[in-house]
Amino acid sequence: MEIFGYSGPRFDLYRDDEGSEPLTLGDGPWEAPTATAPIDARLQIPGSKSLTNRELVLSALADAPSLLRHPLWARDTELMIEALRQLGTKIVEVPGDGRFGNDLEITPGELEGGVSIDCGLAGTVMRFVPPLASLALGPVAFDGDEAARRRPMKGTVDALKALGVEVRDDGRGGLPFSLYGTGEVTGGEVTIDAGASSQFVSGLLMAGARFENGLTLIHSGDRVPSQPHIDMTLAALRDRGVEIDDSEAGMWRVSPGSIDGCELTIEPDLSNAEPFLIAAIVAGGSVSIEDWPATTTQVGSHLEHLLPLFGAQISVADGVLTCTVERGIAEGAELPGVDLDLSEAGELAPNLAALCGLCTTTSRITGIAHLRGHETDRVAAIAAELRGIGCEVTELDDGLEIVPGPRTAHEWRSYEDHRMATSGAIVGLAIEGVTVDDIHATSKTLPQFTQLWQDMLDQGTVGDPDEGEDDGSVDLTAFSI
Ligand SMILES: O=C(O)C1=C[C@@H](OP(=O)(O)O)[C@@H](O)[C@H](O)C1
Numbered sequence: 001m002e003i004f005g006y007s008g009p010r011f012d013l014y015r016d017d018e019g020s021e022p023l024t025l026g027d028g029p030w031e032a033p034t035a036t037a038p039i040d041a042r043l044q045i046p047g048s049k050s051l052t053n054r055e056l057v058l059s060a061l062a063d064a065p066s067l068l069r070h071p072l073w074a075r076d077t078e079l080m081i082e083a084l085r086q087l088g089t090k091i092v093e094v095p096g097d098g099r100f101g102n103d104l105e106i107t108p109g110e111l112e113g114g115v116s117i118d119c120g121l122a123g124t125v126m127r128f129v130p131p132l133a134s135l136a137l138g139p140v141a142f143d144g145d146e147a148a149r150r151r152p153m154k155g156t157v158d159a160l161k162a163l164g165v166e167v168r169d170d171g172r173g174g175l176p177f178s179l180y181g182t183g184e185v186t187g188g189e190v191t192i193d194a195g196a197s198s199q200f201v202s203g204l205l206m207a208g209a210r211f212e213n214g215l216t217l218i219h220s221g222d223r224v225p226s227q228p229h230i231d232m233t234l235a236a237l238r239d240r241g242v243e244i245d246d247s248e249a250g251m252w253r254v255s256p257g258s259i260d261g262c263e264l265t266i267e268p269d270l271s272n273a274e275p276f277l278i279a280a281i282v283a284g285g286s287v288s289i290e291d292w293p294a295t296t297t298q299v300g301s302h303l304e305h306l307l308p309l310f311g312a313q314i315s316v317a318d319g320v321l322t323c324t325v326e327r328g329i330a331e332g333a334e335l336p337g338v339d340l341d342l343s344e345a346g347e348l349a350p351n352l353a354a355l356c357g358l359c360t361t362t363s364r365i366t367g368i369a370h371l372r373g374h375e376t377d378r379v380a381a382i383a384a385e386l387r388g389i390g391c392e393v394t395e396l397d398d399g400l401e402i403v404p405g406p407r408t409a410h411e412w413r414s415y416e417d418h419r420m421a422t423s424g425a426i427v428g429l430a431i432e433g434v435t436v437d438d439i440h441a442t443s444k445t446l447p448q449f450t451q452l453w454q455d456m457l458d459q460g461t462v463g464d465p466d467e468g469e470d471d472g473s474v475d476l477t478a479f480s481i
């Protein structure tokens with residue numbers, strides 16, 4: 001096969017049509033369980049996708065080995081591991097404490113081309129790996145799922161071209177494309193429009209430290225979304241000894257220099273905790289998440305102030321966050337709608353929108369125009385699926401207006417999007433007869449989703465005499481994608 005001049009072996013990860021293992025989880029629609037009583041559950045959530053994939057990239061760019069404990073094992077992170085291995089990084093699984101699968105030992109190597117990278121549908125792979133691959137010697141081809149070819153890539157591609165890296169593509173600025181690294185990048189100043197994704201900025205900044213003159217990245221255009229994700233990148237770089245000046249809005253200066261190796265434990269994915277915490281609001285009762293970090297760069301921590309807008313009480317004690325409501329929606333609680341600007345926390349929008357669809361008055365979610373370039377056009381997908389359960393939904397320029405409706409049974413579509421799949425599970429708690437067409441989409445970041453969901457419901461209900469007999473723990477190492 002050939003991708004813009006690159007011809008060599010093609011990736012075969014996760015591709016049924018090319019002889020890889022068939023995917024097993026989502027055969028046919030999944031019947032979303034309905035809540036029959038308030039829940040009382042305590043859960044462990046596997047590692048953060050955003051932290052795992054940043055630390056993998058930084059470990060590959062570092063000048064010494066790193067150890068990542070509790071990395072996320074899911075499609076997005078396995079694609080990242082495979083991409084970095086192909087580019088010359090040694091990544092070895094080592095036994096961890098057994099809770100979340102193996103840990104990872106990463107030894108950076110000379111970056112080498114002559115490979116083809118499967119980005120799947122992972123924004124972090126398609127936006128973080130090309131800047132790193134521009135430091136390799138030789139051609140590197142990039143492609144991904146059909147849906148990935150529709151995701152914006154222009155910020156990354158334009159920046160690499162402006163930095164003098166030879167990129168061959170069809171001019172759309174999307175996948176597929178090939179780049180031809182010479183083993184070094186001079187660096188310097190480059191201006192891009194990062195309005196479509198913060199990941200353009202994050203990917204360039206991480207590799208920028210390794211450019212000969214570092215990188216001064218300037219954003220021109222409307223506001224960059226997902227600022228907390230950029231802050232996460234800056235923090236991860238600084239923790240590894242990289243100097244960055246971000247004192248001027250829309251400009252980041254990364255000084256050239258080495259990136260330290262390190263040992264660290266990946267926090268649980270707080271955005272993946274979201275549907276479980278929302279389940280308490282829908283079913284009633286409480287859901288607790290273990291190992292909730294006291295301080296974090298994860299945008300999922302915004303749930304601590306977002307969920308109270310829906311009547312939840314949030315408490316954190318001894319590293320456990322608990323979301324409690326006195327009366328759940330499924331028990332008849334009537335929640336007024338909300339007005340939310342989610343420009344910083346777009347990744348939380350699909351599940352919150354599902355909750356808005358179960359409120360009793362109109363909600364507006366704004367600041368999410370860029371979600372049209374996520375795994376699917378999430379603005380359109382949320383609108384279509386909420387209409388399916390009887391809501392009246394208007395697509396706004398940068399968001400959605402949701403007028404709740406009669407809560408009718410519906411086959412909720414996932415659109416290959418993990419967060420669309422989990423939002424179907426949320427509405428299913430309150431509406432009998434909801435099925436999710438492809439719950440397997442959750443394998444992108446949480447292959448254990450259905451088991452954890454069922455476990456949450458089985459753990460015992462408030463006032464249940466059997467509560468406590470089963471600790472309800474799910475073996476998080478037992479599932480693979
Ligand atoms: O850098 C990251 O890890 C992410 C950045 C955000 O991307 P966008 O800025 O494209 O929304 C977020 O939505 C995505 O889930 C993860």
Ligand SMILES: C=C(OP(=O)(O)O)C(=O)O
Nearest residue numbers: 121122123124347374375
């Ligand atoms: C937008 C998301 O993913 P990605 O990292 O693929 O952009 C997401 O997880 O909500």
